[in-house]
Amino acid sequence: MNLLDIRNLTIELETPQGIITAVERFSLVVQDGEFRGIVGESGSGKSLVGRAIMGLLSNKWRVRADRFFFAGEDLQQMDVDEHRRFMGREAAMIFQQPSSYLDPIAKIGEQILEALPQTPRLNLAFWRRNSDRLEKVSALLHKVGIRDHKRIMASYPHELSEGLCQKIMIAMAIANEPRLLIADEPTSTMEATTKIQIYKLMAKMNQLRKLSVVHICNELETAANWTDRVTIMYCGQSVEAGPTQQVVEQPLHPYTHALATLIKRDPQRQMLNVMPGTMPTLQHLPTGCRLGPRCPRAHKDCIEMPRSRYLRNRSYRCHAPFNLEEKHANAAASGQTH
Amino acid sequence: MQTPLLQVKHISKTYHNSKGWFRHETVEAIKSVSFDLKRAHTLAVIGEAGSGKSTLARILAGEMSPSSGDILLHGQNLNDTNQRQRCMDIRMIPQRPSLSLNPRLRVGMQILAPLVQHRSLTPSLRQQKLYATMRDVGLLEEHADYYPNMLSASQRLRVTLARAMIVDPEVLVFDQTLSAMDITMRAQLINLLTMLQQSRGMAYIMIGHQLSMIRHLADDVMVMQQGEVIEFRPTDEIFESPASEYTQRLIYAYNELVQGPSS
Numbered sequence: 001m002n003l004l005d006i007r008n009l010t011i012e013l014e015t016p017q018g019i020i021t022a023v024e025r026f027s028l029v030v031q032d033g034e035f036r037g038i039v040g041e042s043g044s045g046k047s048l049v050g051r052a053i054m055g056l057l058s059n060k061w062r063v064r065a066d067r068f069f070f071a072g073e074d075l076q077q078m079d080v081d082e083h084r085r086f087m088g089r090e091a092a093m094i095f096q097q098p099s100s101y102l103d104p105i106a107k108i109g110e111q112i113l114e115a116l117p118q119t120p121r122l123n124l125a126f127w128r129r130n131s132d133r134l135e136k137v138s139a140l141l142h143k144v145g146i147r148d149h150k151r152i153m154a155s156y157p158h159e160l161s162e163g164l165c166q167k168i169m170i171a172m173a174i175a176n177e178p179r180l181l182i183a184d185e186p187t188s189t190m191e192a193t194t195k196i197q198i199y200k201l202m203a204k205m206n207q208l209r210k211l212s213v214v215h216i217c218n219e220l221e222t223a224a225n226w227t228d229r230v231t232i233m234y235c236g237q238s239v240e241a242g243p244t245q246q247v248v249e250q251p252l253h254p255y256t257h258a259l260a261t262l263i264k265r266d267p268q269r270q271m272l273n274v275m276p277g278t279m280p281t282l283q284h285l286p287t288g289c290r291l292g293p294r295c296p297r298a299h300k301d302c303i304e305m306p307r308s309r310y311l312r313n314r315s316y317r318c319h320a321p322f323n324l325e326e327k328h329a330n331a332a333a334s335g336q337t338h
Numbered sequence: 339m340q341t342p343l344l345q346v347k348h349i350s351k352t353y354h355n356s357k358g359w360f361r362h363e364t365v366e367a368i369k370s371v372s373f374d375l376k377r378a379h380t381l382a383v384i385g386e387a388g389s390g391k392s393t394l395a396r397i398l399a400g401e402m403s404p405s406s407g408d409i410l411l412h413g414q415n416l417n418d419t420n421q422r423q424r425c426m427d428i429r430m431i432p433q434r435p436s437l438s439l440n441p442r443l444r445v446g447m448q449i450l451a452p453l454v455q456h457r458s459l460t461p462s463l464r465q466q467k468l469y470a471t472m473r474d475v476g477l478l479e480e481h482a483d484y485y486p487n488m489l490s491a492s493q494r495l496r497v498t499l500a501r502a503m504i505v506d507p508e509v510l511v512f513d514q515t516l517s518a519m520d521i522t523m524r525a526q527l528i529n530l531l532t533m534l535q536q537s538r539g540m541a542y543i544m545i546g547h548q549l550s551m552i553r554h555l556a557d558d559v560m561v562m563q564q565g566e567v568i569e570f571r572p573t574d575e576i577f578e579s580p581a582s583e584y585t586q587r588l589i590y591a592y593n594e595l596v597q598g599p600s601s
Contacts, residue, residue, distance in 0.1 A: 041520040042491070161387070191386070191547035196591040218520050221550060222595050262525050263550075263596075272554075274525040278490050 004030040007067035023236045033210040037223040040233030050182045055083035091180035092173035098165035102157040109153030115172040140171040163194030182214045221263040235290040242314030252321040341413040342374040349407030367393040369565045380542040382552040385562035395513045399430035429502035430511040435495040439486040446482030449501045475500045492523040514546040549592045
């Protein structure tokens with residue numbers, strides 16, 4: 001079943017200089033129990049997508065979509081409060097720099113208590129409800145791999161390391177038994193040993209509780225091995241999507257190709273094969289294909305914006321893809337386009 | 339044998355924190371660290387938070403002086419030479435380039451600042467030097483008139499790089515500079531650094547935990563734990579057979595991250 005079904009999501013920002021389109025025609029389908037990756041550079045709009053799903057964008061952002069369903073419910077029919085309350089029940093989000101998202105003046109235990117569902121257990125006598133909630137907190141901490149729950153619950157966020165804080169954020173996220181976890185660059189400032197713990201934890205939750213994970217990150221290197229399917233974003237557009245293994249081994253889009261060659265191992269210290277230039281700002285986008293000026297395979301068709309093409313279970317947005325035989329290219333071009 | 343470019347001999351640093359009126363505690367941030375660095379070589383320093391790697395960077399850059407020990411550049415003790423020469427020879431690239439630039443000054447002025455401070459050149463020569471350095475790091479001459487907020491993050495890093503390089507240093511110290519960069523930007527900068535190292539023969543000291551980058555760039559890796567050097571070996575050896583327990587954990591975690599779960 002499709003847990004999350006987004007088709008042609010467009011996110012715009014109203015500024016005094018006019019409307020800026022930050023995310024354009026972004027489609028994403030997440031199955032139940034899928035570990036999904038969204039990879040892109042900073043400024044490619046990947047965090048905006050996560051926030052739009054949760055309904056966290058302030059009212060100066062305009063969110064439109066052809067289809068925006070979560071678990072069969074149409075999110076566009078809801079108003080802002082309804083959307084947030086619904087997603088708060090069904091999904092959870094964790095952020096980068098967890099220590100800055102925790103309240104610095106409240107103890108960890110209190111903060112996790114707050115995240116627990118508020119409905120009291122009526123079959124329990126009222127004097128036992130409080131200790132029952134505390135037990136739940138320690139059980140949550142055990143689930144995310146924290147053993148000395150007493151010490152952690154009594155400490156403040158600044159006393160703990162980033163890795164521990166992120167585990168606490170995950171504990172708070174799963175307190176409500178969500179069906180979807182959106183992780184917005186959860187490990188970007190950590191070192192390898194802590195990173196692996198967070199990844200393993202997310203993979204465990206994904207496998208044991210059928211929790212779907214949308215993992216937003218900026219490195220294909222790690223996303224390549226931990227996600228089932230991946231979407232590559234560039235400049236607010238999804239440039240390529242598909243099963244991770246296929247995307248990494250046979251990239252179609254030149255941007256993905258550049259990312260994929262970067263993570264291939266070469267023991268010799270030589271020049272890396274990189275794309276020249278930087279990502280354009282959203283105010284000054286090139287006409288046509290957004291990768292155009294940086295693309296090694298650009299040709300005259302590229303002054304027209306390529307549409308998303310679908311090929312088996314992959315999609316890409318390019319006029320001159322890599323690794324594609326001529327007949328497939330023609331079949332894809334004449335096939336379903338959006 | 340040729341003398342190494344930089345020799346660090348048994349430096350240590352002790353912090354004194356006062357606790358109350360009479361008591362104070364001493365923290366040994368670095369305990370007797372020594373290493374050599376050759377020309378055009380790269381040394382990476384890794385370690386946990388609080389292992390003293392940032393303190394080491396700041397001592398090398400001259401931001402603070404070691405409690406004991408010597409730093410020798412070209413076999414000459416740095417404590418005896420004048421501070422000005424030292425500031426020109428070893429330069430540090432800050433952790434967050436965008437925070438270390440003055441938002442109200444044009445980029446060109448900021449790149450020139452060390453040159454104005456340390457050298458007496460005529461304005462025209464200075465201008466020439468500025469443009470040459472900016473071209474070296476991949477900026478355009480027009481960028482000199484820009485303000486930092488008009489540049490992208492990687493261009494700002496290039497600005498800080500140009501500011502460090504304008505006085506022709508021998509050693510550059512990167513304090514976790516590249517860890518916050520995006521992958522394509524990082525790849526561009528890795529190429530830039532490799533190119534500059536080959537053309538100018540600068541030595542780099544990289545502090546941080548980006549293991550894939552260290553693997554690509556560094557010749558030697560120094561692992562620190564609680565202020566002590568627990569491993570100091572060539573990069574390939576470290577990645578193939580880590581010896582100490584901490585390094586093993588780190589390398590195994592790294593391998594698992596980039597190769598997928600072992601199960």
